[in-house]
Amino acid sequence: MSSEDWFESWFNTSYYHKLYAHRDDTEAQLFISNVLRALPISPKCKLLDLACGRGRHSIFLNDNNCDVIGLDLSEKNIEFAKTYESERLKFEVGDMREEFGNQRFDYIFNLFTSFGYFQDKEDNSRACQSIHKALKPGGKLVLDFMNVNKVKLGLVKEEIKLVEGVEFHIERFIRSNKVVKKISFQDKGQDFNYEEQVQLLELSDFEELFAKSDLKIENTYGDFNLKDFDPINSERLILFASRKL
Numbered sequence: 001m002s003s004e005d006w007f008e009s010w011f012n013t014s015y016y017h018k019l020y021a022h023r024d025d026t027e028a029q030l031f032i033s034n035v036l037r038a039l040p041i042s043p044k045c046k047l048l049d050l051a052c053g054r055g056r057h058s059i060f061l062n063d064n065n066c067d068v069i070g071l072d073l074s075e076k077n078i079e080f081a082k083t084y085e086s087e088r089l090k091f092e093v094g095d096m097r098e099e100f101g102n103q104r105f106d107y108i109f110n111l112f113t114s115f116g117y118f119q120d121k122e123d124n125s126r127a128c129q130s131i132h133k134a135l136k137p138g139g140k141l142v143l144d145f146m147n148v149n150k151v152k153l154g155l156v157k158e159e160i161k162l163v164e165g166v167e168f169h170i171e172r173f174i175r176s177n178k179v180v181k182k183i184s185f186q187d188k189g190q191d192f193n194y195e196e197q198v199q200l201l202e203l204s205d206f207e208e209l210f211a212k213s214d215l216k217i218e219n220t221y222g223d224f225n226l227k228d229f230d231p232i233n234s235e236r237l238i239l240f241a242s243r244k245l
Contacts, residue, residue: 005117005118005119006117006194006195006196006197007073007074007117007196008073008074009194010183010194010195010196011053011073011074011076011077012074012075012076012077013194015166015185015187015192015194016194017054018163018164018166019161019163019168019183021163021164023056025056027224028056028057028060028112029060030224030225031111031144031224032057032060032061032064033064034224034225034226035109035142035226036061036064036066038219038226038240039107039140039142039240041066041106041107043065043066043067044067045066045067045106045107046067046069046104046105046106046107047061047066047067047068047069047105047106047107047108047109048068048069048070048071048100048101048104048105048107048108048109048134049061049068049069049070049071049109049111050071050096050100050108050109050110050114050131051071051072051073051096051110051111051114051115052070052071052072052077052081052091053072053074053077053081053112053114054077054080054081055070055077055080055081055084055091057109057111057112058070058081058084058089058091059084059089061109062086062088062089066088067088068088068089068090069090069091069092069105070089070090070091070092071091071092071093071094071096071100072091072093072094073093073094073095073096074093075093078091078092078093096110096115096127096130096131097118097123097126097127097130098126098130099130099133099134100130100134101133101134102133102134103133103134103135103136103137103139104134104136105134105135105136105139106135106136106139106140107139107140107141107142108131108134108135108139108140108141108142109141109142110131110141110142110143110144111142111143111144112144113144113145113146113198115127115143115145115201116145116198116199116201117197117198117199118199119197121199124199124201124209125209125212125213128209128210128212128213128215129213131213131215132213132214132215132243135243136243137243137244137245138242138243138245139242139243140218140240140241140242140243141215141239141240141241141242141243142238142239142240143206143238143239143241144236144237144238145201145206145236145237145238145239146179146198146236146237147222147229147231147234147235147236147237148179148200148201148202148237149202149231149232150232150233150234150235151179151200152174152179152200153232155172155173155174155179156172157171157172157173158170158171158172166185166186166187167185167186168183168184168185169183169184169185170182170183174200175197177199177200178197178198178199178200179197179198179200180195180196180197181195181196181197182194182195183195183196202231202237203220203229203231203237203239206237206239210241214243214244215241215242215243215244216241216242216244217239217240217241218240218241218242219239219240220237220238220239220240221236221238221239221240222234222235222236222237222238223235223236223238224236224238226238
């Protein structure tokens, strides 16, 4: 991790959460409910919410009688999430590129396009290797990513969002096989500029990454209702993978 990582600075600001305060908890709960019906998750299972943010998915999983740990790089996110801790819900600061357990979890969740943020593509492999190591043999990974083909076709190049008195100017474009979002605004007499970058990873990229890390894709879905994945029309790319025995 370096000071140049865009996500380290942006995710630790209150403005990030202000801009994305509209995120739909109902949709997140629907997705978690569908995943829990699709997988044989029992109360005895140990779950990790990897890149958990402020912990909304972790909380939903815990509400469904799951034993959950949420892990996130942002100390401020984890500080907030810890206010929801209980005997079966804990939060830790950690980087997915570094080891976070050895055969520690039955299931690992990586949700809401929380992968592919890195400048160095080798970090993708490091993250997958850490996931493999942290899963128990036969353990499963649930990864929810954007469908890059849908994103490229529907890219909104410019927009302005007024949120709680702050006018966010947003510009989107493709650069170096990444979707880039530039965010600029003024508040309290100061100018702020941030940038989000996410690699345009397709299904074939994940297949290659997972194969190198002894993770096998078992199911591929295209939305939070777990409908079949369509490379052109699906809103999401959702992968169920398992650690090879």
